[in-house]
Amino acid sequence: MEGDRRSRILGGMSKDARSVTIALVSTVVFFTALALVITNSPGWDEVKNAFFNPTIFKESFPEILRAFELNIKIFCVAEVFILVFALVIAVMRSLPGPVFFPLRALAVVYTDLFRGIPTILLIFILGFGVPGLGLSGVPTSAVVWATVALIIVYSAYVAEVYRAGIESVHPSQDAAARSLGLTRGQSLRYVVVPQAVRRVIPPLLNDFIGLQKDTALVALIGPVEAFRQAQIDASATFNFTPYVVAAVIFVAFTIPLARLTDYLNARSRRQRVATGIAS
Amino acid sequence: MSAAQALVLENVHKSFGRLEVLNGIDLSVAEHEVVCLIGASGSGKSTLLRCINLIEPIDQGRILVGGREITERGVDVNEVRRGIGIVFQAFNLFPHMTVLQNVTLGPHKARGLKSEEAGHEARELLGRFGLADRAEEYPDRLSGGQQQRVAIVRALAMQPRLMLLDEVTSALDPELVAEVLNVIRELAEGGMTMVIATHEMGFAADIANRVCFLDEGVLLEEGTPEQIFRSPSNPRTQEFLQRIIAAGRL
Numbered sequence: 001m002e003g004d005r006r007s008r009i010l011g012g013m014s015k016d017a018r019s020v021t022i023a024l025v026s027t028v029v030f031f032t033a034l035a036l037v038i039t040n041s042p043g044w045d046e047v048k049n050a051f052f053n054p055t056i057f058k059e060s061f062p063e064i065l066r067a068f069e070l071n072i073k074i075f076c077v078a079e080v081f082i083l084v085f086a087l088v089i090a091v092m093r094s095l096p097g098p099v100f101f102p103l104r105a106l107a108v109v110y111t112d113l114f115r116g117i118p119t120i121l122l123i124f125i126l127g128f129g130v131p132g133l134g135l136s137g138v139p140t141s142a143v144v145w146a147t148v149a150l151i152i153v154y155s156a157y158v159a160e161v162y163r164a165g166i167e168s169v170h171p172s173q174d175a176a177a178r179s180l181g182l183t184r185g186q187s188l189r190y191v192v193v194p195q196a197v198r199r200v201i202p203p204l205l206n207d208f209i210g211l212q213k214d215t216a217l218v219a220l221i222g223p224v225e226a227f228r229q230a231q232i233d234a235s236a237t238f239n240f241t242p243y244v245v246a247a248v249i250f251v252a253f254t255i256p257l258a259r260l261t262d263y264l265n266a267r268s269r270r271q272r273v274a275t276g277i278a279s
Numbered sequence: 280m281s282a283a284q285a286l287v288l289e290n291v292h293k294s295f296g297r298l299e300v301l302n303g304i305d306l307s308v309a310e311h312e313v314v315c316l317i318g319a320s321g322s323g324k325s326t327l328l329r330c331i332n333l334i335e336p337i338d339q340g341r342i343l344v345g346g347r348e349i350t351e352r353g354v355d356v357n358e359v360r361r362g363i364g365i366v367f368q369a370f371n372l373f374p375h376m377t378v379l380q381n382v383t384l385g386p387h388k389a390r391g392l393k394s395e396e397a398g399h400e401a402r403e404l405l406g407r408f409g410l411a412d413r414a415e416e417y418p419d420r421l422s423g424g425q426q427q428r429v430a431i432v433r434a435l436a437m438q439p440r441l442m443l444l445d446e447v448t449s450a451l452d453p454e455l456v457a458e459v460l461n462v463i464r465e466l467a468e469g470g471m472t473m474v475i476a477t478h479e480m481g482f483a484a485d486i487a488n489r490v491c492f493l494d495e496g497v498l499l500e501e502g503t504p505e506q507i508f509r510s511p512s513n514p515r516t517q518e519f520l521q522r523i524i525a526a527g528r529l
Contacts (some may be wrong), residue, residue: 175334180385180437181361188382195375260455 049239056241058232067229071215071255072253074143074225078150078215079208086155088138089138090162091250108157114156120217122149146218161203165196202268205261209254216250226250257262285310285345285441285472286331292331293323293496295479300326302496303340308474313467314466315483316476317507318493319519324367324476327493329444331474332365339464345440361389364434365443368424369451372418377404378429379414385437404432404486408462424455428462435466443473455525484508491514 003181038044061151092100093107114122126149132139169192177187217230233242286308293301300323308314311523312513316324331342333349333356342350343408346410380403381510386392405411408428409500418426427447444463448456449454465484467473477483483490483504492500492515500513511517 077304142408171373172367172369176367176383177375179332179334179360179363179365180359180433181389182385183357186388190388191373195373200377 005243036112039107051240051244053241054238056233056237056239057245060230060242060245063227063233064229064242065249067224068246068249068253070218070223070249071212074109074147074215074218075212078147078154078211081151082154082158082211083204084160085151087154087162087193089159090166093159093163094188098185103165109155111159114153115160119149119152119153119214120220122153123217123221125149126152131216142221143218143223146221146223150214150218152213154207154214158204158207161197161207164201164203166192168199169195172214179210199268202264202265205257206270207266209257209261212254212257213250216246284308284343285312286455286474287330287343288327288340289342291330291337291342293326293329293337294333294360300496301337302329303515304496304498306491306498306501308472310472312472313475313486314485315490316474317478317480317483319366319433319463322434322493323496324493325445328365328445328474328476331441332363333359333441338485341402357373357389361385361437362439362526363441363443364432364439366434366445366447368446370418370423370430372426372430372433372448374418378410378421381418381429382433382436385433390437401432401436405429408432408465410525416494418503422455424458427451427455427519431459431462431466440472442471442473444473444477446478446506448477448479451456480508480520493518495517 019108039048041047044109088105089110092103095103101113111248126145127142130138130145131139131142137243173191174187177191178184182190215225215228219225224232226249230242232244233245284307286306287338288304288306291301292305304323304324304327305510306314316327318324326335330375331339331344334386337350340350341348344359344363348354349356373384376384377432379401382405383394383397386397386400387394387434401416402411406412408431409426410428410432413421413425413429418429419430427450431444431447447463451459455481461478463473463475463482464486473486475483485504487504489501490504491498492511492513494515500507500511500516508520511520
């Protein structure tokens with residue numbers, strides 16, 4: 001019965017158009033219901049004014065967006081260092097043979113240690129500790145040391161991603177390279193690492209979405225980035241709308257990254273199917 | 280031991296854990312000689328080739344290439360490998376490089392040729408083996424036979440004095456075997472010294488100067504193809520060949 005009626009209503013459409021329509025209708029129904037529940041709640045009027053005040057939104061938006069520039073700077077600088085530093089750690093951990101035991105051990109200790117420390121703690125320790133030493137020639141800026149903390153922590157994660165990539169390259173590839181007379185280092189550089197990096201690009205981007213959000217932690221030792229600016233605006237207006245502004249800006253920045261990750265994941269899946277994975 | 284020996288193995292032993300794979304192998308190969316290793320899977324053929332190329336370290340014995348001991352301590356393994364080409368059953372081409380890059384990597388990085396020079400040489404070699412129009416393709420765009428021919432060219436580009444072929448047709452569809460065997464035949468006619476592990480008995484009979492039968496890590500019998508295939512003296516060789524004939528492969 002139900003099915004009959006629906007097929008009569010949507011009868012003239014192609015299968016694709018029909019599924020789009022169904023998706024559209026169900027989405028509208030769901031979110032209308034959700035909106036009705038929220039807007040009919042007893043405290044809605046106060047919450048609406050406290051979080052979604054249009055005047056305050058418009059006023060604080062440019063300031064917070066300007067402050068967000070610092071988040072982007074931290075993100076970009078940190079990303080470059082993380083990509084290089086993490087690869088060094090991953091390669092160190094992948095070196096075979098007894099000679100390289102100390103380097104391997106160092107890499108293991110590093111990743112264990114810095115994946116275990118909460119990012120915020122390291123930001124505090126470096127951000128307040130290093131400038132406190134009063135060493136000459138060492139930067140005292142809180143932004144610098146907070147960025148260093150992000151680099152250290154994220155490198156530990158990204159190194160593990162790289163390592164998974166390196167280990168996924170079949171040993172026969174290294175054997176083939178070495179059999180041509182390439183040194184161990186050359187084999188890593190020209191044969192193993194390029195294949196490893198290609199395979200881990202999607203999970204790497206995922207980590208960078210996390211990094212992008214964690215740039216907000218820098219605020220906790222002083223620098224005025226988007227979150228801190230929102231805090232300032234919020235306390236000036238006794239209104240939470242600036243936080244929503246900051247949230248919107250962060251989301252607007254990460255969504256393209258997330259879609260890019262999805263796209264690359266889908267593409268590498270397609271390629272794997274197409275080539276049937278060479279051993 | 281004369282200087283004309285391209286390869287000499289003396290009492291070579293190799294184990295993986297408790298499993299003894301090579302149990303005292305003695306073998307010498309003269310310059311321009313083609314030696315085929317036959318034997319069941321697991322008899323040690325592949326391991327023997329991998330030991331000669333120093334991919335696997337041996338436990339005991341000596342290996343000499345061109346009169347020089349390569350299993351001594353302090354030998355530059357990279358330099359030794361540059362002079363010995365090896366081709367694997369699974370091709371092991373580098374999937375992220377084009378055919379041309381696969382072939383030039385060794386000459387450019389290990390032999391120190393300039394990149395144009397290496398490219399020039401590589402194109403010439405690819406042309407010789409009918410692969411000139413494939414130079415810019417990636418390996419996954421090629422047939423198995425073409426991939427294996429590229430792998431052979433990649434090894435040849437190092438200008439080795441000795442080629443080791445490890446069951447190079449075993450992973451190929453039957454109709455693609457001939458093109459690879461023809462390349463090997465061409466190398467043999469050109470005087471390349473080769474040690475070939477193979478299951479293609481007809482091919483071995485045709486191309487080899489000498490056939491060696493390996494059984495459980497021991498070189499049980501060796502001789503000309505006629506001796507080994509027509510009148511093998513060791514009962515285990517006879518048994519092995521009977522199984523091969525029963526399977527219709529000889």
